[in-house]
Amino acid sequence: MNFDLTEERQMLQDTLRRFLADRYATAERNAIIDSDAGFSSDIWAQMAELGVLGALFTEADGGFGGAGFDITTVFEELGRAGVVEPVLETAVLGGGLIAALGNDAQKSLVEEVIGGGVHLAFAHGEPASRYDLTRVETTAKADGDDIVLNGRKAVVANAEAAGHLIVSARESGAVDDADGISLFLVPADSSGLSQRGYPMLAGGRAAELTLDDVRLPASARLGTAGDAFPAIAERVAAANVALAAETLGAMETAVELTREYLMTRKQFGRPIGTFQALAHRFSDLLIELEQARSAVINAAGHLGDADRDRQIAAARNLIGRVGRLVAEESIQMHGGIGMTQEYELAHIAKRIVMNDHRLGDTDYHMERFIELSAA
Numbered sequence: 001m002n003f004d005l006t007e008e009r010q011m012l013q014d015t016l017r018r019f020l021a022d023r024y025a026t027a028e029r030n031a032i033i034d035s036d037a038g039f040s041s042d043i044w045a046q047m048a049e050l051g052v053l054g055a056l057f058t059e060a061d062g063g064f065g066g067a068g069f070d071i072t073t074v075f076e077e078l079g080r081a082g083v084v085e086p087v088l089e090t091a092v093l094g095g096g097l098i099a100a101l102g103n104d105a106q107k108s109l110v111e112e113v114i115g116g117g118v119h120l121a122f123a124h125g126e127p128a129s130r131y132d133l134t135r136v137e138t139t140a141k142a143d144g145d146d147i148v149l150n151g152r153k154a155v156v157a158n159a160e161a162a163g164h165l166i167v168s169a170r171e172s173g174a175v176d177d178a179d180g181i182s183l184f185l186v187p188a189d190s191s192g193l194s195q196r197g198y199p200m201l202a203g204g205r206a207a208e209l210t211l212d213d214v215r216l217p218a219s220a221r222l223g224t225a226g227d228a229f230p231a232i233a234e235r236v237a238a239a240n241v242a243l244a245a246e247t248l249g250a251m252e253t254a255v256e257l258t259r260e261y262l263m264t265r266k267q268f269g270r271p272i273g274t275f276q277a278l279a280h281r282f283s284d285l286l287i288e289l290e291q292a293r294s295a296v297i298n299a300a301g302h303l304g305d306a307d308r309d310r311q312i313a314a315a316r317n318l319i320g321r322v323g324r325l326v327a328e329e330s331i332q333m334h335g336g337i338g339m340t341q342e343y344e345l346a347h348i349a350k351r352i353v354m355n356d357h358r359l360g361d362t363d364y365h366m367e368r369f370i371e372l373s374a375a
Contacts (some may be wrong), residue, residue, distance in 0.1 A: 003297055008064075009073045012055055016074065019050060020081035026344045029082055029203070033347075037161060038205035039085045047085065048116025056091045061099040062111050068300030071238060072245035076296075079249025082347050084203030086119065086158035088246075092239050094120025097166050097183060100231040101223030106185060109164065121162035123153040123186075123209055124232065131360040133232060134178045138211060140169035147221065149184065149192075149214040159207035160197045162188055167211070171226050178229040183222040190214050202354040203347070233309075240312045240359050241303055244296050244319045247355045250348050251292060251323055254330040255285050257345050261334055278333060285326055292322045310372040313365040320362035323352040 005013060023043060032040045047053065055070050057063025065071075071092065078087060095113040098106055098120075112118040129135040138151025149169050159165060165186045173180030186193065192214040197207040222228065262273030262282060272278055299315035302308050327349040331338035338345045356362060 005069070005073060009069060012051070012065075012070075013073050013077060015050055016047075016052055016077040017080070019046070020077060020083065024081045024083060026342065026347070029084065029347060030341065033084060033199070033203045038199060038203070039161070043083075044085050045116045047087070048114065053087070053091050053095075053116060054114045056087075057095065057099060057110065057114060061107070062114055068238075068241055068303035071242050071303075072296055072300045075242040075245040076249035076252075079246035079251075079351070080253050082203075082250065082253070082344070082351055086121075086161065086204060088239055088242055089122060089158040090118075090120045090162075092242050093122040093235055094162070094164075094166050096235045096238060097122065097222065097231055098185070100234065101183060101228065102185075105219075106222065109185075118163045119158060119161045121156050121159040121165050122235075123156045123159065123165045123167045125154050125156070127152055127154045129154075131364045132176065133236060134181070134229065135176045136168050136170045136181050137175050138167070138169040140171045140182055140184065142218075143215070145218060147184070147216050147218055149186070149211045149216065151211050153209040153211070155206050156195075156209050157200070157204060157206045159188075159195055159209060160205055164188060165193075165209070166222065167209075168228065168232065169211075173226070180226045181229045181232070182225050183228040183232070184216055184220045185222055186211075186214065186216065186220065190216070200354070202351040236359060237308055237312055238303060240316055241296070241299050243355050243358055244299055244312075244315050247319050247323045247352055248289075248292050248296050250352045250355075251289055251326045254326050254345060254348050254352065255282075255289055257348070258282065258285070258330045258333050261337075281329060281333065285329055288322045288325060292319055295319060310369060313360075313369040313372060316360060317362050317365040317369060320356040320365065323356060324362075327352045 052074055054063040055065040055074055058066035090113055095110050099110050109118060126137055141148050165188060167184050167186045168181055170180050171182050192212045194210045195207040197205055200206050262278060263271045265272050295315040295318045299312045302311040330345060331349055334345060337343055340346055
């Protein structure tokens with residue numbers, strides 16, 4: 001099979017790589033991370049203008065991509081440059097859910113997302129849910145013509161910047177049933193909604209949300225009452241593919257930085273990369289990197305088929321294990337400089353490791369792969 005990028009995806013990759021190479025140096029990223037917003041509104045607007053956000057939506061939704069390989073093309077470059085802007089939260093998760101379930105009025109927000117004019121956040125995880133997508137304790141109760149939400153949401157990335165939050169709540173069923181979960185489009189300034197924001201270790205910001213009698217009209221519901229879980233599972237699957245591709249891109253940068261260092265740092269009059277022990281360790285990284293690339297391609301290719309979840313679980317498990325190896329070995333071969341904030345590898349390594357804790361870590365995905373393989 002031919003896994004080369006199409007002409008359109010190659011153009012997107014080249015354009016995004018050049019843009020980020022010019023605009024996303026280590027000093028600029030550190031300044032963005034330290035800012036109150038946790039991202040750059042200028043870079044966000046320019047990525048929208050370049051069509052980066054549009055590549056994550058189908059033509060029917062106003063974009064020009066939306067397939068698995070469009071997602072991996074974009075996120076591999078974001079990972080390569082260590083981008084902290086909330087593309088995953090706003091486009092893949094938030095925008096993707098509105099595109100999948102929203103009515104015509106709600107879908108107008110997708111156009112604003114593609115144009116870079118609005119931010120979104122997906123408030124689904126809860127303090128007791130860990131990685132279980134079906135465990136939703138937040139409730140949605142009818143009160144006349146309105147719906148009242150009560151509950152808590154944990155580690156909601158990009159919540160502070162979002163104009164709207166896509167909040168999951170249970171309208172029926174037991175606390176861990178897939179049936180009975182609905183999604184609601186909640187304006188960020190809704191009465192009864194409170195946030196406690198904080199910076200995330202690898203860049204960006206998140207918040208803990210409390211919903212205390214948040215009153216919404218029934219028109220705020222996305223889709224049919226109690227039937228949101230299939231769309232949630234599909235969007236989380238796409239987000240897992242995006243995270244795998246982002247981690248792959250970050251690993252490519254870590255390996256390249258290590259190669260440059262090994263061929264620059266000298267000892268006994270020779271580059272240390274010519275010493276056999278380090279050359280063998282570096283060769284192992286290259287082999288593992290190619291395995292990771294194959295896993296990402298496989299996951300992207302299965303995004304739309306019946307074996308989606310099993311293949312994505314396998315890819316995330318492998319990416320998590322290889323990512324940790326690459327991060328640790330890169331830092332070991334650099335020595336102390338590899339952990340200094342002013343050096344590119346420090347951020348890249350943190351990003352690789354922390355990505356393994358989003359939407360399921362290696363242990364979770366291994367258990368999920370075993371469970372799905374036995375089914």
